[in-house]
Amino acid sequence: MSTTEPRLLRVEVVADLPILWATLRRLELPATLDRHFPAPLHWKGPLTPGDVLAVWLLFLVSRGDHCLNHVQPWVAQHQGTLSALLGKRVLPTHAHDDRLADWLTRLGAGSSFSALERDLNQQTIRVYQLPTDVVRIDTTTANSYADVLSAQGLLQFGHSKDDPDRPQLKIAAAILDPLGLPLATAVVPGNAADDPLYIPAIQSVQQALGVGGRTYVGDCKMAALATRAFVAAGGDFYLCPLAEAQLSRAERRELLRPVWDGTQALQPVWRPGPEGQPDEQVAEGFAVDVASTARAGGAAVRWYGAPRAGTFAGVRAGPRGGTGASAGDSHGGLA
Numbered sequence: 244m245s246t247t248e249p250r251l252l253r254v255e256v257v258a259d260l261p262i263l264w265a266t267l268r269r270l271e272l273p274a275t276l277d278r279h280f281p282a283p284l285h286w287k288g289p290l291t292p293g294d295v296l297a298v299w300l301l302f303l304v305s306r307g308d309h310c311l312n313h314v315q316p317w318v319a320q321h322q323g324t325l326s327a328l329l330g331k332r333v334l335p336t337h338a339h340d341d342r343l344a345d346w347l348t349r350l351g352a353g354s355s356f357s358a359l360e361r362d363l364n365q366q367t368i369r370v371y372q373l374p375t376d377v378v379r380i381d382t383t384t385a386n387s388y389a390d391v392l393s394a395q396g397l398l399q400f401g402h403s404k405d406d407p408d409r410p411q412l413k414i415a416a417a418i419l420d421p422l423g424l425p426l427a428t429a430v431v432p433g434n435a436a437d438d439p440l441y442i443p444a445i446q447s448v449q450q451a452l453g454v455g456g457r458t459y460v461g462d463c464k465m466a467a468l469a470t471r472a473f474v475a476a477g478g479d480f481y482l483c484p485l486a487e488a489q490l491s492r493a494e495r496r497e498l499l500r501p502v503w504d505g506t507q508a509l510q511p512v513w514r515p516g517p518e519g520q521p522d523e524q525v526a527e528g529f530a531v532d533v534a535s536t537a538r539a540g541g542a543a544v545r546w547y548g549a550p551r552a553g554t555f556a557g558v559r560a561g562p563r564g565g566t567g568a569s570a571g572d573s574h575g576g577l578a
Contacts, residue, residue: 364427
């Protein structure tokens, strides 16, 4: 008869958790979170706030589930794995939904999240050595079946391409191209206009990646004069179609008339072909340089014709005559 005390074994599904945790550690996410969101005075337990938020992010990425009350049961199912990864004892109560809700409120308050976003972007770019030449900016909306609670809430009725009978919130995002890595996001009420969202998004990217030499790509709502002046003042480029507010239909017809008359030479537009294959001509176009003047940050900015090679609408800023800034702007057309 054996008198040895039986050893209890626990079987857990490890799944993708070690790989995800190694990625978060490489990005120094827990330490960065602790730096921007230090533990409050009443905080207890071996886990730091950065550890708890990182475990929460593990759940979000691994499970694709945003429900707060699902995190604690998930931690209970993977308690041994999470404790081994963190090197600390992880308890299900560390991820109680009330605790996570408090942190969600704290993450959205003040300017700490913007600073966190900036530091994480810099760390991500450094770790993966990503090219940062092109950033795409756009807005989208998300409808909800919830009710509009107040005029100050996020859910509001606004212009909707999906369902105008339901309230919505609006999301603006700056994305690193071509990877698709989000650099900056902003969630605003659903009745907010798109135009004012572009400059804050560009400012967030500039704080993380620096100013000058970067191309911002967007739709016609990014073509507002104030936005283009802001980009030009920072020595960056923009690429976007001009709406009728910036270039009327009559002006477009006048620009295209020489093409129809056969007096305007067209330039080929090439798209890189597959590896080992020649480039493909996808269109023909032309560029017309136009000088523009506006104010950005209280200073006058002037940008003029200097289109970048391979594009038909771009800006480039630099000193001119010792005053303000100068840049290139071009109206273009494709045939």
